[in-house]
Amino acid sequence: MSDNDPDKVWPTGLTLREAEEVHSYLIDGTRVFGVIALLAHVLVAVTTPWLG
Amino acid sequence: MMFDYRAFAYNQISRIAPRYLPFADVATEDVPLSRLLRLSLFQVTVGLALVLLAGTLNRVMIVELQVPASLVAGMIALPLVVAPFRALIGFKSDTFSSALGWRRTPFIWKGTMWQFGGFAIMPFALLVLSGYGDAVDAPRWLGLGSAALAFLLVGAGMHMVQTVGLALATDLVKDEDQPKVVGLMYVMLLFGMVAAAFIFGVLLENYSPGRLIQVIQGCAVVTIVLNAIAMWKQEPRDRERAAQILERRTVPRFSDHWKQFIRYDGAFRLLVIIGLGTFSYGMADVLLEPYGGEVLRMSVADTTKLTAVLAGGTLLGFGIASFTLGRGLAPVRLIRSGALIGVPGFLAIIFAAHIGDVLLFVGGTCAIGLGAGLFGHGTLTETMRRAPKEHVGLALGAWGAVQATAAGIGVALGGLLRDIVVHVPTVTAMAPEMPYITVFTLEGLVLAFVLVITLRLKNVQRLDMKTEQSIMPLGFDSPSRRNFEAIR
Numbered sequence: 171m172s173d174n175d176p177d178k179v180w181p182t183g184l185t186l187r188e189a190e191e192v193h194s195y196l197i198d199g200t201r202v203f204g205v206i207a208l209l210a211h212v213l214v215a216v217t218t219p220w221l222g
Numbered sequence: 223m224m225f226d227y228r229a230f231a232y233n234q235i236s237r238i239a240p241r242y243l244p245f246a247d248v249a250t251e252d253v254p255l256s257r258l259l260r261l262s263l264f265q266v267t268v269g270l271a272l273v274l275l276a277g278t279l280n281r282v283m284i285v286e287l288q289v290p291a292s293l294v295a296g297m298i299a300l301p302l303v304v305a306p307f308r309a310l311i312g313f314k315s316d317t318f319s320s321a322l323g324w325r326r327t328p329f330i331w332k333g334t335m336w337q338f339g340g341f342a343i344m345p346f347a348l349l350v351l352s353g354y355g356d357a358v359d360a361p362r363w364l365g366l367g368s369a370a371l372a373f374l375l376v377g378a379g380m381h382m383v384q385t386v387g388l389a390l391a392t393d394l395v396k397d398e399d400q401p402k403v404v405g406l407m408y409v410m411l412l413f414g415m416v417a418a419a420f421i422f423g424v425l426l427e428n429y430s431p432g433r434l435i436q437v438i439q440g441c442a443v444v445t446i447v448l449n450a451i452a453m454w455k456q457e458p459r460d461r462e463r464a465a466q467i468l469e470r471r472t473v474p475r476f477s478d479h480w481k482q483f484i485r486y487d488g489a490f491r492l493l494v495i496i497g498l499g500t501f502s503y504g505m506a507d508v509l510l511e512p513y514g515g516e517v518l519r520m521s522v523a524d525t526t527k528l529t530a531v532l533a534g535g536t537l538l539g540f541g542i543a544s545f546t547l548g549r550g551l552a553p554v555r556l557i558r559s560g561a562l563i564g565v566p567g568f569l570a571i572i573f574a575a576h577i578g579d580v581l582l583f584v585g586g587t588c589a590i591g592l593g594a595g596l597f598g599h600g601t602l603t604e605t606m607r608r609a610p611k612e613h614v615g616l617a618l619g620a621w622g623a624v625q626a627t628a629a630g631i632g633v634a635l636g637g638l639l640r641d642i643v644v645h646v647p648t649v650t651a652m653a654p655e656m657p658y659i660t661v662f663t664l665e666g667l668v669l670a671f672v673l674v675i676t677l678r679l680k681n682v683q684r685l686d687m688k689t690e691q692s693i694m695p696l697g698f699d700s701p702s703r704r705n706f707e708a709i710r
Contacts (some may be wrong), residue, residue: 181233187321188459195328199335206339213346213368217357 253394258403261394262410263452264330264387267445269414271337271380274441275301275373276633278422279348286429287352297369299634301377305626308385310476312619315386316612317474319467323460325615326390327453333382334449340375341442345435347372354431383449385622389615390457392606401547404603405540408595412533483616486608488679493620495679496601497628499561499672502665503594504632506568507532509658510587512640517575517655518583531584532591539595543603552681553604560597561673563589568666575655593669601625636661 179185184192215221276298283289283297315329350357351365388407395403425437484490514520514528543556570586573579602621609617639661 185321185461188464191321195331199331202335202339206342209368210343210346213343213350213364216360216364217346217349217355219356 252396253399255402257456258391258395258406260454261387261391261452261456262403262406263448264383265407265410266414266417267334267337267448268380268384269411269416270418270441270445271341271376273415273418274422274438275376277419278426279344282426282429282434283348283352286434287348287354289348289352297373299630300370300373301380302627302630302634304374304378304381305630306623307378308381308623308626309480309616309619311382312385312389312615312617312622313474313476313479314615315389316479316615319470321464321468323463323467324457325463326386326393327457329386330383330390330449330453333379333386334446336375336379337383337449338379338442338446340372340377340379341438341445343368344372344376345431345438348434349431381622381626385619386615387452388602388606388618388622390453392609392614392618394456397607398548400606401544401553401599401603404599404606405544408540408599408602409537412537416533479613479616483613483620486610489608489617489620491675491679492601492604492608493624495557495672495675496605496621497624498668498675499557499564499597499601500625500628501632502564502668502672503590503597504629505636505661506590506594506665508633508636509640509661510571510590513571513575513655513658513662514580514583517658518578518580520580528584528587531587535588535591535593536595536598537591539592539597540599542592543596543599547599547603553600553607554676554679554681556596556600557604557679558673558676560593560595560600561669561676563593563596564669565666565673567593568662568669572659572662572666575659 176187177185180189182189280294280298283294284291311329315325318325318328320328347365347368349355350360351369353360353365357365391403391407392400422437426433510528510532511525514525515522520528539560547553547556567586567589570582570589574583574586605617605621606614639657642657
């Protein structure tokens, strides 16, 4: 069984490359949402500081 | 005997997994109306964003947050800056390199995230900008920068979602169903705008900073939920396309493809028509209400009803367009009627001032709405019909770029004129209708000009029907590409 075959369709119904792409969307989303959350927190802290 | 966990897990995963992945199962020939209805939800979020940016926040920033009007105007104009890039976005989606063979869904998702992100930071950015609470001491650039970023994100996300969403709709439906889909998309946009305007109005009646945060962030959540529902399992996976993209030797360049696109018979002419027509109707949109109020002395309640008449006319236009196009009428003829109805409409509005007849004015307004509906539907259907399979995104991007820019400039100029009329009383003391009539005359003339150009717009069927070889995907040495090189 060759696990390195790029065209093999895994039980998820995806090939390795496809699965990596789906995963990349997840990672990108996490990054974008993380940055947005950070920025939103900074702005909130400027208007109504909650520490000190 | 040992239980084979591995086999069991594989078995379970393989049975469950595809249900939880956002692909369409197969590329079916017939996409049912219910699925298209679901897809058209993205238009609701676009309408929502449009109303929030141009209408609701415009007022809230000036009245409640006391941000200078010129700054507000600048912020609201920011999304317009992104509009011309719609052609590029469409092109990028046409040539997107994906192992899944996807072209549209990643862009709709990305656009949705931007829209969400913009909405998520927008209320706090606006509060910082207006110097609320401790933000009085905040540096000026922080408020300005974050507010500008929020508006840009929402604008860019909105343009991206709409461009690529329309391209996906074009991919999915058969040619004869396109009028139906275009009608659906327009009606959903209108529905989103009307519903949003109404709901924001109710929610923000008792304004407080907390309420502002709730409303805008609620918008963000609604946007991401509706768009996720809209794009779920719409675009089929395509391993063949993915494999072809992997073999691609050259990176497709926008300028090449744009030159190729604009060379298609009538492509440039159609874009000019779309631009001028949309400009005319967009400008009329903002001027009808103050015209009715100042020149014809209609009450505020009556001028608000005027907006309903205009929207009703537009809806009627969409209905007529969907019906007649579905029965085989050429979209070009519909574009002509759309421009044609506008000319007497503007004439009626102009003469209504002379004889002081409100009914004539309302009739003219209805005609303008009807013309705008027919024109909008006709041009989008024609764009979809002409778009060659490999340039669907680019064609719809070009449509959107021209349409959004023209409408934005029209609305901005209309608003500018309205402000001049309001703030320079000496000009208008003697004849308050003069500036309006000048503009309405101009709009009528532009529409007449559009009509003349459309006479030379030929009925073109989808191009790749004639030249089968051009269906080849982009970026290879396909025959169509070689032909194109030869032409150059």
